[in-house]
Amino acid sequence: VHQSFFFSKMLNSLKEKATAGFQGATSAINERLDTAKGGKKMIDEGGEPVKAALSAKKLAVDAVVAEKDATRRLEASADSLETAARALRDAAAMPAYPGVTGKEDFLTLAESYETKAAEIRKLLPSLATTLQTPTNTPVEQDALGYIQIQGGYQSAKSQTRDAIAQVKRAGSSGYTGAAAGSTTAAPPVAPAAAPGV
Numbered sequence: 001v002h003q004s005f006f007f008s009k010m011l012n013s014l015k016e017k018a019t020a021g022f023q024g025a026t027s028a029i030n031e032r033l034d035t036a037k038g039g040k041k042m043i044d045e046g047g048e049p050v051k052a053a054l055s056a057k058k059l060a061v062d063a064v065v066a067e068k069d070a071t072r073r074l075e076a077s078a079d080s081l082e083t084a085a086r087a088l089r090d091a092a093a094m095p096a097y098p099g100v101t102g103k104e105d106f107l108t109l110a111e112s113y114e115t116k117a118a119e120i121r122k123l124l125p126s127l128a129t130t131l132q133t134p135t136n137t138p139v140e141q142d143a144l145g146y147i148q149i150q151g152g153y154q155s156a157k158s159q160t161r162d163a164i165a166q167v168k169r170a171g172s173s174g175y176t177g178a179a180a181g182s183t184t185a186a187p188p189v190a191p192a193a194a195p196g197v
Contacts, residue, residue: 038139038142038143039139039140039141039142039143039144039145039146040142040143040146042139042140042143043143043146043147043150050143051147054140054143054144054147055144055147056134057133057134057136057140057144058144060133060134061133061134061136064131064132064133067131068131071124071127074120074123074124074127075120075124077120078117078120078121078124079117081113081114081116081117081120082113082114082117084110084113085109085110085111085113085114085117086110088106088107088109088110088113089106089107089110091103091106092106092107092110
C-alpha cells in the first residue's frame with residue numbers, strides 16, 4: 001500500500017512538472033511569435049524610414065565591434081613586437097654560426113620593433129574610450145532580420161533576372177548549339193558511301 005501511494009505521488013509530481021514545462025514552452029513560443037510579428041509589422045508600416053534607422057543601428061553595432069577588435073589586435077601587435085625584439089637581442093649576443101644570415105641586422109631590427117611598439121603603446125590610451133551602441137529591442141532585432149532576409153531575396157532575384165537576360169540575349173543572336181562568340185555555321189556532313197563503292 002505504501003509503495004503504491006509513493007509511486008502514485010511520484011507519478012502525479014512528474015505529470016505536474018511535465019504540464020508546467022509544456023505550458024512554459026508554449027508561452028515562450030507564443031512570445032517569440034508575437035515578437036516576430038511585431039518586427040514584420042514595424043517594417044510593413046514604417047517603410048523606408050524604419051529600414052534606414054534599423055540599418056544604421058546595425059552598422060553602428062558592427063563598427064563598435066570592429067573598433068574593439070582592432071584595439072585588441074593593436075595591443076597584441078605591440079606585445080609581439082616587444083617579444084620579437086627581445087629574441088633578436090638575445091640571439092645577437094650569441095656566437096655566430098656559418099650559414100645563419102642577417103644576424104648583423106638583428107640589433108637594428110630589434111630597435112625598430114621596440115620603437116614601433118612604443119608608438120603603439122603611446123596611442124593605446126587614446127583608444128581606451130568605450131563607444132556606446134544604439135539600443136535594440138527584441139522587436140527591432142527581428143525587424144532587422146526581416147530586412148536582411150529581404151535584402152538577400154532581392155539580391156537573388158536581381159541575379160536571376162540578370163541570368164535570364166543573358167539567356168535571352170544569347171538566344172536572340174541565333175546561337176543554336178554553337179559556342180558563344182562564334183557565328184560560323186557547322187559544315188554539312190557528307191553522306192555515307194554506299195557499300196562496295
